[in-house]
Amino acid sequence: MLSGADAMGPNPWTAPRPTAAAHGLSADILDDDKLADAIDATRRELKQFGSRYLSSFIVPLSVVGVAYYVLVGDVSFVQTPIEFTKLPVIDPAKLPAWEWAAYLGASLIVAATAAFFQHRTHKRAKVAREHYATAGERFRAFQDADRAWVNEQRRRTSASFWQQDIRKLAAGKGMKPNDVFAQEVGKLFVAWGWMVKLNQRSHDYGVDIFANGKEGSAVVQCSHSADGGPAASEVRDLAGSRHAFDADYGLMISIHPPSATRQNEFFSERGQLEFWHLGHILEQALVLFKQRTGENPPDDGARSQFLNRDGTPIAWHVGEQAAE
Numbered sequence: 001m002l003s004g005a006d007a008m009g010p011n012p013w014t015a016p017r018p019t020a021a022a023h024g025l026s027a028d029i030l031d032d033d034k035l036a037d038a039i040d041a042t043r044r045e046l047k048q049f050g051s052r053y054l055s056s057f058i059v060p061l062s063v064v065g066v067a068y069y070v071l072v073g074d075v076s077f078v079q080t081p082i083e084f085t086k087l088p089v090i091d092p093a094k095l096p097a098w099e100w101a102a103y104l105g106a107s108l109i110v111a112a113t114a115a116f117f118q119h120r121t122h123k124r125a126k127v128a129r130e131h132y133a134t135a136g137e138r139f140r141a142f143q144d145a146d147r148a149w150v151n152e153q154r155r156r157t158s159a160s161f162w163q164q165d166i167r168k169l170a171a172g173k174g175m176k177p178n179d180v181f182a183q184e185v186g187k188l189f190v191a192w193g194w195m196v197k198l199n200q201r202s203h204d205y206g207v208d209i210f211a212n213g214k215e216g217s218a219v220v221q222c223s224h225s226a227d228g229g230p231a232a233s234e235v236r237d238l239a240g241s242r243h244a245f246d247a248d249y250g251l252m253i254s255i256h257p258p259s260a261t262r263q264n265e266f267f268s269e270r271g272q273l274e275f276w277h278l279g280h281i282l283e284q285a286l287v288l289f290k291q292r293t294g295e296n297p298p299d300d301g302a303r304s305q306f307l308n309r310d311g312t313p314i315a316w317h318v319g320e321q322a323a324e
Helices: 032-047 049-071 098-133 135-157 159-173 177-191 232-244 262-269 278-293 301-305
Strands: 195-198 209-213 216-223 249-254 274-276
Touching: 032 049, 032 098, 049 098, 098 135, 135 159, 135 278, 159 177, 159 278, 159 301, 177 195, 177 209, 177 216, 177 278, 216 232, 232 249, 232 262, 249 278, 278 301
Parallel strands: 216 249, 249 274
Antiparallel strands: 195 209, 209 216
């Protein structure tokens, strides 16, 4: 017996909606004007890096040099004439007082610090440039993810998904349609807030799903028959399992409504079992789709086989409102 996450696979009814932030898209990036301004600022920073880096050394060294020239004015320690094609020759005997060497050292420290911050700013600008350059690609990926999120739920609001696509999914997985049908029904139960376990035993005793919620416990049998409602033996098995497992509810879910036999009427009227057909599933799927996406479900003429005009499931036995 496996839990929902293990046996049912990804659940589109509980998956969180993709967000722009998860794709690295901030509000500023989504604003075209702000994005253009940020790209321009990054380009300026990268273009001006060389001059800014050089000025980190030139400015503090020039300050010390000008201060020395104004306050002392003695540059005789540099032998003249100066040839600009060669390094200047320094006379050690005529070097200025040691205080000026300390000032020069301090200016170099200031220069190195400024250069470090300029380099870090440049590095950030390069990262930002790559980030902005891929904004369009990430935005398209976000749109694709959001569209897929909506479509996975939208397809489950159609009758064809539950009738035909279930069989295709089962064939692709090498499973029985009943088992895939039970997985999809289990995903809906999880979305409704129930704790769900799929019965993976070979002899399921008439139970495909064990569910527990605020309203109590339930045993659920799923029947995916293309020809009609659940067989009489399936109904009897579920009724027995409800008592055997001491469940509060027994729910038979099938594609087509059950036959209005005396047995089915008996179990229904005595409150031992509830019978759902595809109309009940579609009703819940439509409500969930509207709540989670904020969109109206797409039109689907095939739903009219199972839903009344007001969106309620078509009645299956005497005593309920007849189909419109």
